[in-house]
Amino acid sequence: MNVTFFGRHCRFSARILSALLEHGHHVGLIVLPGRPGTGARIAQSPSAKPRLALTPVDRSVAALPTVSSLAWSAGVKVAEVSREELESIPLRYRELSTGIAVSACYPWRLPENVLDAPPAGAVNVHPSLLPAHRGPDPVFWTLHAGDRMTGSTIHQMTGRLDGGPILAQRPLEIPLRIRYHDLEQQLVDLGAHLLCETLDRIATGASSAIEQADTDESFEDFPSRTDLQIDPTWPAERAFRFVYGAGASHGPITLLLPDGETRLLRDALTLRTGKQPHLPDGKTRLPHDALALRTGKQPLPAESDGDGRVAVQFSDGVVVFRESAQGASG
Numbered sequence: 001m002n003v004t005f006f007g008r009h010c011r012f013s014a015r016i017l018s019a020l021l022e023h024g025h026h027v028g029l030i031v032l033p034g035r036p037g038t039g040a041r042i043a044q045s046p047s048a049k050p051r052l053a054l055t056p057v058d059r060s061v062a063a064l065p066t067v068s069s070l071a072w073s074a075g076v077k078v079a080e081v082s083r084e085e086l087e088s089i090p091l092r093y094r095e096l097s098t099g100i101a102v103s104a105c106y107p108w109r110l111p112e113n114v115l116d117a118p119p120a121g122a123v124n125v126h127p128s129l130l131p132a133h134r135g136p137d138p139v140f141w142t143l144h145a146g147d148r149m150t151g152s153t154i155h156q157m158t159g160r161l162d163g164g165p166i167l168a169q170r171p172l173e174i175p176l177r178i179r180y181h182d183l184e185q186q187l188v189d190l191g192a193h194l195l196c197e198t199l200d201r202i203a204t205g206a207s208s209a210i211e212q213a214d215t216d217e218s219f220e221d222f223p224s225r226t227d228l229q230i231d232p233t234w235p236a237e238r239a240f241r242f243v244y245g246a247g248a249s250h251g252p253i254t255l256l257l258p259d260g261e262t263r264l265l266r267d268a269l270t271l272r273t274g275k276q277p278h279l280p281d282g283k284t285r286l287p288h289d290a291l292a293l294r295t296g297k298q299p300l301p302a303e304s305d306g307d308g309r310v311a312v313q314f315s316d317g318v319v320v321f322r323e324s325a326q327g328a329s330g
Helices: 011-022 067-074 083-092 112-116 138-144 180-203 236-250
Strands: 002-006 026-033 040-044 077-081 100-103 122-126 149-156 166-173 253-256 262-273 302-304 309-313 317-329
Touching: 002 011, 011 026, 011 067, 011 180, 026 067, 067 077, 077 083, 083 112, 100 180, 122 180, 138 180, 138 236, 149 180, 166 180, 180 236, 236 253, 236 262, 236 317, 262 309
Parallel strands: 002 026, 002 100, 026 077, 100 122
Antiparallel strands: 040 077, 122 149, 149 166, 253 262, 262 317, 302 309, 309 317
16 A cells, blocks of 8 residues: 655654564655744655665564664655645645555644545554554653553544544553563554554455544643652552553652652562551661651651662552662652
8 A cells, every 4th residue: 555654753653664564564755743934845855765674573673773774775755844844745745645544653633635635645653542642752751650561552533633433442550660662662563563554454345443532631631740759659560560551651650658758769669559668667777678668656658778779658558769869868
């Protein structure tokens, strides 16, 4: 199938583009975001001869060539288009009027005339089980929510961001210990397979769609500083999953304590839910497993061991974290 690909310079786009080329789809045009004021321009001639071997569909995303090198290798025309010039794409590039448009990590909402130009429409690869976690950073919000299950979705693109009919979905169980980029990699690998299967069904007329509910309640924007905060009212497992998953990529994560003190967390080390063992009175250092808190009539919500670890009592358990080098503040 003829494909016009909308993406950007990132691992997500490179993985999906590699899968399309490996699967035998003809990618006639790659559209990347251009700088403001640059209009629309051809960034690469389609005359290059293939010189790089395409990355197999089951290859790790970390080993992928860049979007630019994939395009150069396959001889695909690349256009950089600024946001103000998006509506001009159907007039400038004939490739859009054939086949289908595929979006993978493209940063901007596409105008209606762009979505309507391809005969087979436009589809997007989204790393969540829509309608959950609509928006530009679903992997972050999946970790923030402490979800145990996620997945990838292929959906038709409409004027409503991530809100078009669902063409295919596949779930993925989330391990307790997984980093942001590792989860993203698994989801983009899953999405690459799912996209190729979906395009095959579209080409044979065997595709079907399920409408999403017309609501914006599940839309989540880019995380702000206040979204990088946790407090002891959280469930322990949610706090562990969030700090372990997003602490390195988005952190440090700020722990807000009831007395106004804050601690900066960069990693989660250990989780224990249910009844917790306690530190004997007078002990100033956490035991080796670092899973106990000082107790009494007024138990401490957090206690450090002096070696950069802090144990925190949450609503249903204890999590031991590694503090950031910045330490704590009052």
